[in-house]
Amino acid sequence: LTHLKLHQCGLPSLPVGFTGFPMLKVLKLGLVDFPENGESQLEAILVGSPLLETLNLHFVDVRGNDAYSNAWVIRGANLRSLTISSDFDYDWQVKELPCIDEVAIDVGNYVSNIKFRGFLASFAQVRKLSLCACYTSFTGGGLLETLPCTFDNLKSLTLWTHFYEMPAIVLTFCLLRNAPNLEELEITVVKMKNIGWLQNEMYFIELVLSKAAVLRTMHLSLGCRRSKSNEDALCELMTYRRASTHARVFFDGK
Known part of the structure; x- marks a missing residue:
């Protein structure tokens, strides 16, 4: 055997x-x-x-x-x-x-x-x-x-x-x-829940986007309390370098 x-x-x-x-x-x-x-x-x-x-x-x-x-x-x-x-x-x-x-x-x-x-x-x-x-x-x-x-x-x-x-x-x-x-x-997949656009959260998002070469999706589920408007946060996210050309960021599944 x-x-x-x-x-x-x-x-x-x-x-x-x-x-x-x-x-x-x-x-x-x-x-x-x-x-x-x-x-x-x-x-x-x-x-x-x-x-x-x-x-x-x-x-x-x-x-x-x-x-x-x-x-x-x-x-x-x-x-x-x-x-x-x-x-x-x-x-x-x-x-x-x-x-x-x-x-x-x-x-x-x-x-x-x-x-x-x-x-x-x-x-x-x-x-x-x-x-x-x-x-x-x-x-x-x-x-x-x-x-x-x-x-x-x-x-x-x-x-x-x-x-x-x-x-x-x-x-x-x-x-x-x-x-x-x-x-x-x-x-390949990052999911963050109840985020409020705090600075440490933004730093982490920037780090992952800039270093994860095979990242496909990042899901961000927003909490009730936010330190800045979604528009301001989106503008900041747009400036982050992305190591993966396939990376897509979703807000609350959208």
């Missing part, structure tokens, strides 16, 4: 004497429920799959009937690609991934217990990183201004983020500062 993909099912307990899947290279689990002590069983599967190169965990429930999960480790000497999508903090740790090259992480609103600095540092050697950074719970509502690592190999960064709250903003720029060799950062 070299490829195993399971979707929307429940797994029984591992048999006594389980030795793993010695030839497994790809493991993809989606909406899979493990029994009690599922975290240790999943860890046993990973340990018993020494050739594993690709691991996708998409909304996998390892708690069984337990209210809380126990600490467990994601490891793999040959693992090159890791994807984790989850709404819960399963207290996972990442260790011994010497070959990891591509990582995609979306761990939702329930990650406040994860030591996120160390979690990110586990992937310091990746070449491609995709991260959903929309959640203040990444840092427990605090500001993540520094990281204990530099992503020297990172060439491609994909971020799902917003600029509604300071933690998400600071995390975004923290990642950018720690990726000195980044070659690909594409911004």
Whole structure:
């Protein structure tokens, strides 16, 4: 067995004497429920799959009937690609991934217990990183201004983020500062809501328009309170340089 993909099912307990899947290279689990002590069983599967190169965990429930999960480790000497999508903090740790090259992480609103600095540092050697950074719970509502690592190999960064709250903003720029060799950062759609033409908002709009070479659309939803008239704001926007010839700006969908 070299490829195993399971979707929307429940797994029984591992048999006594389980030795793993010695030839497994790809493991993809989606909406899979493990029994009690599922975290240790999943860890046993990973340990018993020494050739594993690709691991996708998409909304996998390892708690069984337990209210809380126990600490467990994601490891793999040959693992090159890791994807984790989850709404819960399963207290996972990442260790011994010497070959990891591509990582995609979306761990939702329930990650406040994860030591996120160390979690990110586990992937310091990746070449491609995709991260959903929309959640203040990444840092427990605090500001993540520094990281204990530099992503020297990172060439491609994909971020799902917003600029509604300071933690998400600071995390975004923290990642950018720690990726000195980044070659690909594409911004194709920007949406700003409840703006009032404040000067910091205008600065940000100008920055995006002048730097985002592949930008297609910018949607501006206006708030009730505005520091200047729409006409004056439009005149100012017309003076901003646009790095993308295809960039279009929409006001409230118009």
